[in-house]
Amino acid sequence: MTRIIKPESLHLQAYHILKEEILEGEYKPSERIVEAKAASKLGISRGPVREAIRMLIQDGLLTYNEGYVRVYTPTVQDVVDIFQCRESLEALAISLAIYHITEVEKEQLTNNLQATYQAYEQQKTIELGKLDQEFHDIIIHASKNKQLKELLEVIRTKIHYMRISMVKGEFYPSFVSEHERLAELLFKRNEAEANELMKQHIKKGLDGVLMHIEKAQSR
Structure with a gap:
């Protein structure tokens, strides 16, 4: 399992790891991304994961709707x-x-x-x-x-x-x-x-x- 390397920027590491997992199909379209679960998986606090999710929403790979973050479902x-x-x-x-x-x-x-x-x-x-x-x-x-x-x-x-x-x-x-x-x-x-x-x-x-x-x- 891919984990964070402490000396490097945590939110950027989380961003790149989550992005790669999305692009490799580890997360399916419309699948919910839970901040706490992702943080636990990466072995870091929720703050850097929250920032990584924000960046991925800007990229268009994640969406935020009705209080939930989900993987983008293209049409x-x-x-x-x-x-x-x-x-x-x-x-x-x-x-x-x-x-x-x-x-x-x-x-x-x-x-x-x-x-x-x-x-x-x-x-x-x-x-x-x-x-x-x-x-x-x-x-x-x-x-x-x-x-x-x-x-x-x-x-x-x-x-x-x-x-x-x-x-x-x-x-x-x-x-x-x-x-x-x-x-x-x-x-x-x-x-x-x-x-x-x-x-x-x-x-x-x-x-x-x-x-x-x-x-x-x-x-």
Whole structure:
């Protein structure tokens, strides 16, 4: 069982532990989070847990209603809404990255694409998922926009949770060739086409998630 390390900030440790447990599916949608129980599990007082819960409510992973704290239960409309936000923000990210990307980040994208092709040929689904996220993270970081990075971190967390809670992590899009084209347009500084392709790329991801949600709900 994961427990708190005393010398470090207690509420931040509690926050990260609870967040990880939610994202890994240890807590189910709508499940109640009891402050005293969580504090006992972590071996700390209720104060730091209370602050951690407040932070998770701000993240949107927990909700407070009628005096109870529960794990967020996403709806299909929530999925559509969050992907619409992601679409606009990641299109902005690649537009900014065109003007701010470094040679080191270009090399990171190239290495990512090579690793992605290898994982794809070997059908390593888990590895592909990590490489997919890494590709987008490199572009977002290359935007050099701190506020944009923070907004997209919240969105990424919620999308991950939605996939775990609604389709049990089964969703996985085909993206290899699109990533290659996005990198090509980025390197050529073709902002208009890169921006549009990123929007199409995110929309395709939304279509895939919705398709898998429909399948999961029909079982």
